[in-house]
Amino acid sequence: MKQFWAFVFSFLSFVAVADQTPSPSWQAPLANKSLLLDITTAGADRLVAVGEYGHVLLSTDGENWQQANVPVTSTLTAVYFINSQKGWAVGHDASILQTTDGGATWSIQQFFPHLEKPLLDVVFKDELNGLAIGAYxxxxxxxxxxxxxxxxxHEEFLFQEDIDxxxxxxxxxxxAYLDERSSILPHFNRITMDGRTLYMVGEIGLIAKSNDFGKSWQPFDEIYxxxxxxxxxxxxxxxxxxxLRGNAFRSLRNGAPWQAVDTETQALLNSIVLTDTNLLYILGNSGVLLSSEDDGQTFTHHPQAxxxxxxxxxxxxxxLIVVSDVGIKTITIFK
Known part of the structure; x- marks a missing residue:
């Protein structure tokens, strides 16, 4: 009987370990029509998009897409390239993947399915030094x-009563302390590198900057x-x-003061896209596409059908190449 239970426990342990082993993303003919969450350029001549089921899509013309070999089926939320060959993608299961061939193949650097928390953004200042941020x-x-x-x-994002x-x-x-510590911080949604300064935005009106590549942070006063x-x-x-809710703010002095911008929409605004000129775009839910030629003071609406x-x-x-919940869209730039 002891031998029987020893076998059962051994088998269950094997299953538990097997469940933690990621499955590779499968080749899907309609991957470019599925939920995609981020897109960037790898050098001047390649696009890389990432999304659900570990899909990574590559294109050299913005029209024809090839699916890359990816070792996980976790949803990928963000992708960043430091040069034309080397890049990183992050996503659910606290996954961090790396490519050294322009996105054609990827390897796992981190994979924690037991966390059940997504990483939401990644940035590198050079080939060695990088940050990955996410939920909680x-x-x-x-x-x-x-x-x-x-x-x-980073307890600088906590109120003093939370620290106490x-x-x-x-x-x-x-x-209980470790459990509470793992969920007390707000979601970190996006990190942006601006020269030697990092900016991070997130939940509960979080806007912060760092001048030492994220070792310490200075939260801005709450504006929303x-x-x-x-x-x-x-x-x-x-x-x-x-x-959220169409809220946008401009700052003419690096974060103080902030001025509210009337976007004339209540849709969630997901991202800002800069161009080589003063033209910029804001992408949002419900087919919202806004353009501005006056540095974000006013916007023109281009609703998607x-x-x-x-x-x-x-x-x-x-x-303008955009990723959406129905895949990749190509939009003619509005002058």
């Missing part, structure tokens, strides 16, 4: 190109209690941030 304040740093990722906890609460809980119940999803410095040198969410985009060969 997840924050990972690498200093060796992603061979190792170290988790950090955690300190008391740590004295009383270490396990809802979530923000993107922040960019415009071609004229001002900051523009967008978020299908009403689908426009999630992220980039300008490529004179066209």
């Amino acid at each position: 304040g997840m924050f990972y740093r690498t200093q060796d190109g992603g061979n190792t990722w170290i988790k950090e906890f 609460y955690l300190n008391e809980l740590k004295q009383e119940d270490e396990e 209690q809802g979530s923000f999803f993107d922040l960019e410095r415009t071609r004229k040198g001002n900051l523009l941030v967008v978020g 299908d009403g689908k969410a426009l999630i992220a985009g980039t300008v490529f060969h004179g066209k």
Whole structure:
């Protein structure tokens, strides 16, 4: 009987380990019509888009797409390239993937399905130093190109009462403290590199900047209690941030003061796309596409007929290439 139970426990342990082993993303003929969440350029002549089921799509013309070999089926939420060959993608299961061949093949640097939390953005300042951020304040740093990722906890985003609460809980119940610590921070949605300065936006009106590549952060005064999803410095040198319920704000002085912008929409605004000129775009849910030629002071609406969410985009060969919940869209740039 002991031998029988030993076999059962051994088998269950094997199954548990097997369940943690990722399955490779499958080749899907309609992958370019599925939910895609981010897109970027790898060098000047290649587009890379990522999305659900571990889909990674590549194109050299914005029209024809090839699916890459990816070792996970986890939804991928963001992709970043430091040059034409080397890039990283992050997503659900705290996944971090790397490519060294322009996105054709990918390898796993981190995969934690037991966390059940998504990473939402990734950025590198050079080939060695990078950051990955996500839900509930997840924050990972690498200093060796992603061979190792170290988790950090940034309590500068907590109120003093939250810090006091955690300190008391740590004295009383270490396990409860660790559990609470893992979920007390707001979601970190997007991180943007602006020269030597990093900006990060997230839940509960979070806007912050760092001048030491994320080792310490300076949160801005609250201007809005809802979530923000993107922040960019415009071609004229001002900051523009967008978020829930059509909220957008401009800053002419690097974060103080912020001025509300009337976008004439209540849709969630997902991302900002800059062009080589003063023209910029805001992409939103419900088919919302806004353009501005006056540095984000006013916007023109270009509603998309299908009403689908426009999630992220980039300008490529004179066209706006956008990823959405129904795949890839090519939009003629509005002058």
